Amino acid sequence: MRDIDVSKIVPVVRQLCIDANYYIGEDVLDKLREYRAKEESPTAIEVIDLCLKNYELAVTEKMPSCQDTGIAIVFVELGQDVHLTGGDFYEAINEGVRQGYKDGYLRMSMVDDPIIVRKNTGDNTPAIIYTDIVPGDKLKLTVAAKGGGSENMSEVKMMKAADGIEGVIDFIVDRVKRSGGNPCPPIVVGVGLGGNFEQSALLAKKSLLRPLDVPNPEEKWAKVEAEILERVNKLGIGPQGLGGRTTALAVNILHKPCHIASMPVAVNIQCHADRHKSAVI
Amino acid sequence: MATYNLTTPLKTEDLEKLRIGDSVYITGTIYTGRDAAHKRLEKLLEEGKELPFPPQGAVMYYVGPAPAPPGKPIGSAGPTTSYRMDPYAPALLDVGLKAMIGKGPRGQNVVDSMIKNKAVYLAAIGGAAVVVAASIKEAKVIAYDDLGTEAIRELRVENFPCVVANDTSGGDVYKAGVKEYAR
Numbered sequence: 001m002r003d004i005d006v007s008k009i010v011p012v013v014r015q016l017c018i019d020a021n022y023y024i025g026e027d028v029l030d031k032l033r034e035y036r037a038k039e040e041s042p043t044a045i046e047v048i049d050l051c052l053k054n055y056e057l058a059v060t061e062k063m064p065s066c067q068d069t070g071i072a073i074v075f076v077e078l079g080q081d082v083h084l085t086g087g088d089f090y091e092a093i094n095e096g097v098r099q100g101y102k103d104g105y106l107r108m109s110m111v112d113d114p115i116i117v118r119k120n121t122g123d124n125t126p127a128i129i130y131t132d133i134v135p136g137d138k139l140k141l142t143v144a145a146k147g148g149g150s151e152n153m154s155e156v157k158m159m160k161a162a163d164g165i166e167g168v169i170d171f172i173v174d175r176v177k178r179s180g181g182n183p184c185p186p187i188v189v190g191v192g193l194g195g196n197f198e199q200s201a202l203l204a205k206k207s208l209l210r211p212l213d214v215p216n217p218e219e220k221w222a223k224v225e226a227e228i229l230e231r232v233n234k235l236g237i238g239p240q241g242l243g244g245r246t247t248a249l250a251v252n253i254l255h256k257p258c259h260i261a262s263m264p265v266a267v268n269i270q271c272h273a274d275r276h277k278s279a280v281i
Numbered sequence: 282m283a284t285y286n287l288t289t290p291l292k293t294e295d296l297e298k299l300r301i302g303d304s305v306y307i308t309g310t311i312y313t314g315r316d317a318a319h320k321r322l323e324k325l326l327e328e329g330k331e332l333p334f335p336p337q338g339a340v341m342y343y344v345g346p347a348p349a350p351p352g353k354p355i356g357s358a359g360p361t362t363s364y365r366m367d368p369y370a371p372a373l374l375d376v377g378l379k380a381m382i383g384k385g386p387r388g389q390n391v392v393d394s395m396i397k398n399k400a401v402y403l404a405a406i407g408g409a410a411v412v413v414a415a416s417i418k419e420a421k422v423i424a425y426d427d428l429g430t431e432a433i434r435e436l437r438v439e440n441f442p443c444v445v446a447n448d449t450s451g452g453d454v455y456k457a458g459v460k461e462y463a464r
Contacts, residue, residue: 063410
């Protein structure tokens with residue numbers, strides 16, 4: 001058993017919030033450059049160039065690359081041989097978010113009540129926290145900053161087995177088509193298949209953590225990802241919806257077993273700022 | 282596709298020459314507002330009260346900026362998705378608003394209102410928030426401070442970059458662009 005005092009978690013989460021928002025991953029930059037080289041629309045090329053310049057400026061100016069610095073989603077992988085001491089684990093994570101968003105000049109985007117009051121909580125808490133217990137004595141923390149515009153274009157559909165893989169692909173492509181320019185394309189299409197209603201959505205969210213240059217480890221699913229990506233990039237939506245060949249940079253699928261009656265399909269749309277950073281304690 | 286430099290307040294004759302896809306650089310004063318502020322503006326209009334800014338020839342930028350770091354007038358300030366303001370936009374266009382800046386396509390009610398009122402919708406580049414912030418020279422809250430990032434701000438901008446998305450004659454870059462590149 002290894003003791004970890006929860007006070008050690010606060011500065012780690014604080015830094016992850018700032019780093020995720022200032023420093024976009026090389027995988028995103030590489031994909032943007034790759035698609036820029038293939039792009040046919042002059043407007044689209046201009047937009048991609050501006051996004052690349054913006055990511056550079058975010059680093060040199062020490063500013064978040066996007067003003068929507070998102071909900072802080074914290075994925076926890078807690079080793080089963082870790083003993084958390086010194087206070088409330090989730091409160092420590094929220095304190096890290098509070099400090100990171102304040103000290104990093106990140107935007108406070110959370111409202112307390114979703115419908116009636118909608119008063120800003122003032123410190124971007126609460127974070128949304130998912131915890132998995134895993135073997136070992138380490139604690140891995142991943143902060144993903146997820147913006148609202150792309151999240152709003154996401155959907156869960158309870159499909160039936162008779163719809164088959166073609167039905168699933170049609171639904172995913174149609175979801176992207178209906179999203180148009182709203183979610184800040186070029187997007188990343190996160191897909192969760194199977195599980196149940198809520199697990200499919202969480203799978204779709206988690207799929208966005210896979211680096212964009214890493215193919216699906218299962219060949220049959222890598223093929224499905226490639227087919228969806230090809231169809232999505234024929235839609236013509238293009239960067240910012242202004243027309244072009246670059247609508248999505250990647251399609252990432254995660255899947256789980258499901259009930260004999262069900263075929264849950266979740267699509268979580270991610271803008272080009274696919275921002276996440278991890279640390280191990 | 283042409284490039285135009287426009288100065289606020291905007292005049293109808295400045296806007297009638299704009300066509301979708303044209304680049305526009307705005308210099309002058311623009312106002313910020315998004316979901317919560319628009320809800321309050323709608324109420325003011327319904328009650329026949331004065332708006333917190335003069336609407337004639339005004340430019341409304343849909344943005345909720347990040348806080349200003351030390352030494353800067355504003356933090357990252359890219360556009361938010363515009364369709365959420367569709368229910369409120371026509372009433373503002375009717376009292377003189379001449380341009381809206383945001384991202385993503387508008388509803389038919391807004392497109393019709395733009396044609397009627399000779400107004401335009403301009404697209405700023407989502408996710409290019411640091412680039413946009415560099416064109417903002419001054420920022421001050423003029424209404425609804427309690428809304429935080431959603432407060433209405435008066436911005437002094439120099440060469441604020443955008444693209445014409447809807448022009449005064451009903452052109453729509455989101456429809457035309459997709460049509461051109463769909464296969």
